[in-house]
Amino acid sequence: MLNTVPTPALLLDRPKFERNVARLQQRLGGLGVPLRPHMKTAKSVDILRLMAPAAITVSTLKEAEVFADAGARDILYAVGIAPGKIGRVRALRAGGVDLTVVVDSLDAASALAASVGDPVPALIEVDTDGHRAGVVPEDREQLLAIGRVLDGGPGSTLRGVMTHAGGSYGVFDEAARVQAAERERAGAVAAADTLRAAGLPCPVVSVGSTPTAHAARSLAGITEMRAGVYMFGDLVQAGIGVIGVDDIALSVLASVIGHQREKGWILVDAGWMALSRDRGTSGHRVDQGYGLVASADGVPWPDLIVTEANQEHGVLALRPGSGAALPELQVGDLVRILPNHACATAAQHDRYQVLGEDGGVEAEWPRFNGW
């Protein structure tokens, strides 16, 4: 069925993708909070149109520009704004896009506030798990200093706070994920309360990560949830228990090009260029190498993983210690490789081969990268 697709190729199982999108939307609907999907995973105008979200999150201004061209009108650029990028932000806003930026320091806030032009709305990034950027919620002095600068303008307005519980990608236990989600919620709400108590505006309280979006029990005080990788799913999310392997909508189609039979190796034409160098499951109980190998119709073989990836060569072998049998694969046979990290693997390709209900290719959707 996939024999006419040149390999390696990025496959997107549309029915699984749509189920993943509907499942999280429904869950968050039940918690009364809208989802602002993070389009950094997909980087596809076709996917934007299919999802038709009221508001989106992006990781680059290129994404903001492409999705704005495609009709997006409410966009959060969720990476701390570099002063050199403010001009492009204003150009987008002048074109009718309500683009919000993020800052987490007095320096960045001051650069935005002092910049010349119509005021740009900004969220203060809050650090709720020590993972990356942001002001800790307990640092009220810093929150208020940044808030006052943004609120004072003239180049900025204060729109609220945001946080990302990135540490939740490393949480393997559902109870601990519930705690991580509550810490993310409580930290963002505490920061918002600090700003409001000082008379500063804080209409937006934005949180999110795929694991916490699936685990949160309450989102009291939160105005929006962000998540991205949930739409495709991957082995990292399956490995920590957020989804099942069967929910993974993304895979890389590869052809067998040879064997090293004494070593138990099957060589395929998908190396790190097609799979990415991501080893996100290397610390998991089950290490998936550079990806879990499935048959051409998507059924994983027991313990068959990509153990080594050169630029255009992948080595398939059984997981060390496995008692499974190596499948009989001939030169020219097709396999599918499930990715460790959907965002990283998708980024290695310029299009999706979209699979429909019958498992055949129903469309080709371009995707983009860049900044």
Next chain:
Amino acid sequence: MLNTVPTPALLLDRPKFERNVARLQQRLGGLGVPLRPHMKTAKSVDILRLMAPAAITVSTLKEAEVFADAGARDILYAVGIAPGKIGRVRALRAGGVDLTVVVDSLDAASALAASVGDPVPALIEVDTDGHRAGVVPEDREQLLAIGRVLDGGPGSTLRGVMTHAGGSYGVFDEAARVQAAERERAGAVAAADTLRAAGLPCPVVSVGSTPTAHAARSLAGITEMRAGVYMFGDLVQAGIGVIGVDDIALSVLASVIGHQREKGWILVDAGWMALSRDRGTSGHRVDQGYGLVASADGVPWPDLIVTEANQEHGVLALRPGSGAALPELQVGDLVRILPNHACATAAQHDRYQVLGEDGGVEAEWPRFNGW
């Protein structure tokens, strides 16, 4: 000087690049063997034109097609040919390109020999270091069986043998590299001798990797050397001692977007999307994280590396145990990040910002990916 370049951006120091190219060409000239550069590292028509090589190596048929359009007429596609790709090979050959393919099994050889159309020349891949694909030189029976099938055609001709000492990327010692180069040479020549002794043709004896190309003392019996990463250089090659850090012509320009001062972190707008997920120095004596950080004009700071990379965030910090001082970098300041693996980092970008003798941007060269 680089203040007008939007970040993150891929910088190519043209003078260093040209020195790297000239140095290896000169070395191999002294050994009497022509270089067939591997263009998988560069994937740029501008770089092909600047180098103007008589013959090239590629890792994908897309590279073969793009470089053929740009005038390349002698191309080796150095990844085992999947039967489904033979049609594209013939189309290129029909267009006047002398494209050679590679096989290492009877199955692949038989598929090529039985394919319909003008004969396609093939090299038999030889495994000289157990690293990846190929027939071991000692397996004379298999070499001869494949050789006879290719020579018999009608869809194929036997053009010779090739090997790649990929294991040399992990060799830290010059004496051991000299041995690796000799093993690569001797194995390829032994396989060629086996074919010739049986009356089979073997005009081409092709070897190569960047480390062995720099280490080989004799190339007796070899007709061409292949290497790719040498043109840019990277921290893996510097870490094993093949080049110096100062020879690295490729870097990623990034902007500082924030700090976590208590943690000693500087945050930049270059994450794995700009740097790749490559951790090729993780097993080295000096682990460079996701890259070594230099000032905007390219001078590395002592012990400052990218310790963590998210999609669009990089965390700069001192190497654990370092006594160096964290440089005073403000939000908006520029840094350059030297890559672990030039091929992987370049692949994350769609263009080079080309720096001239004065360190300023003199050109923008597009690059391509895909298959």
